[in-house]
Amino acid sequence: MTAKTLIRIEQLTKRFGDFAAVDDVSLEIREGEFFALLGPSGCGKTTLLRLLAGLETPSEGRILIDDVDMARVPPNKRPVNMVFQSYAVFPHMSVRDNVAYGLKVDKVAAKERQARVIEALELVKLEDLIDRKPDQLSGGQRQRVALARALVKRPRVLLLDEPLSALDAKLREAMRFELARIQDKVGVTFVMVTHDQNEALAMACRCALMHKGVLQQVATPSDLYEYPNTRFVADFIGSINLFEGRLEVDEPGHAVVASAALGVPIYLDHGVTGASGSTVWVGIRPEKIDMAPRDGDAPPDQGGGAVGHNVVAGEIRHSAYLGSETIYEIALATGTIVKALRSNIRRYEERGFDDGDSVWLSWDARSPVVLLS
């Protein structure tokens, strides 16, 4: 992970009137990585992508690609190419002419052009449809044309605007792997915009999560999921149980958070760099909560320093069967609803839990994440 920085975004702001679509974003994207700009719709991720392409001009700040300031470089002179969300395949040109367009503009000789067009179409497995017109192609095929058309220019950066959003579920799944394969093969830096966290987590080397124009966190997918730095990130990525509480104990080796919503203190096996007594939020992912039948009053043994902590009684209110897993909603004595997720490693009939059952919920002291904001 010591690849050189390819794109350097410095304090970039883009305003439309009074509205800051991109607000003071600084970000570095490394050469050869698959980078995802993730966030809910309207968070500014597409504007950021268009700023990279040169289709929008920054209000403040700058973008450097290969250490060259892009401020005065128009979109048609930038070493980036884009796959548009609508694909923007030219409807009056054949597949061949679409892919050749950028090379013709660059005055690449006919012979080399021909070879590169075929090479690009082979890369996206579309060489058999070279003479088709766009209206004779499926959505997925049109996207491949757009991909080939951009990659044939051998850009330093390929920008992808919601590349999978218009595809049906099966094709989306296949295209995920396909994009990863193509990136692997060409070695070009990919910057993808998506609102779909699964897409970002599955495909990207690193993700930047944006909200209301502001960069929230830049991390690898697993870090973004396991170590979110704000409640927004924790809540946006996957599902999470969030408990407001007070930091009671904060030692280098452990910490305890008291939460009225949970009813029992939460024991953590690491210190929190927060002021003792301050308000914090503790997040526990549903799959990290273990569920055991409750016959008596004796809670299951948690071991370690967590005895009497990290275990709470509840009653299953509702369950949602999702095939590979089941999500349970468990009501605690405090009235709080906690979500717990269990893999269906046995068949549905043998799952052992029913709505109305009393259960113990417990979790490892390493699992919760403490959020200061």
Add this chain to the structure above:
Amino acid sequence: MSGSGTTQRWQDARGPFALLFGVPALWLLLFFLVPLAIVWAYSFGRSTGLTDIAITGTLSNYARTSSAVYLGIFAKSIGFAALTTVLCLVIGFPIALVITFASERAKTLLLLAIMLPFWTNLLIRTYALMAMLRSEGYVNTSLGWLGIGPLPLLHNNFAVTLGLVYVNLPFLVLPLYSALDRLDRSLLEASLDLGAGHWRTIREIVIPLALPGILTGVLITFIPALGSYLTPDLLGGPNSQMIANVIERQFKRANDWPFGSALSFILMYLTFLCIAGQGIIARRREKASAA
């Protein structure tokens, strides 16, 4: 709410449908098709008195239309209309492009500016042009201060062309604008992204994709321009008569309704030819894009 489904299909409501369809059909028949048929019949007749016309089935009126004088007038009319259309296209395309890419507010104002002359009487606009172009008009006065002129700007072919372009420009700008406005902006952005400059994008992406709109605009500019009457009548000289002026003379001063009718129908056939031509081009393009 009967749920039978028949109430959903308004064609099945025969009474109201017949009324809705019948009234305009009757109107069209009585006030358009019947008079047209009468004029058509006249074109095969000859004047037998001051107001009497005998429908004899003669083709002599049509024979006269193909004499050199009238062929020359037709050629001249086509020439004026073609020149007008080309000039409107050259002037109108950049205008339509500007309106397309203007901000919402500016777009409304610009479209209003294009539409405004529509709401002013053609006669007034033409007289205003005359006031502007005459020897003592402000164009020549201004040129006079520069030591130029006075130039002969009125009652010649120049004035007719200028007037026709002025009158017909909105007919071209509006369909052009609507064609350009429908274009997917991301196609233009994709062209820029792929390295093309603005000119190349206009040439290779905008014009080919807007071509149906351009053809429509050309047609609905060319046809009214071809049948122009007032503009050549008021702005033209003795040498800039168009076919409509000749037709008017047959019906009035010459009192030769049969010949006027024949000329009118030749003009109409020319118009049909243009529409058919556009249809063929459009069909061919459709086929080409499907192949």
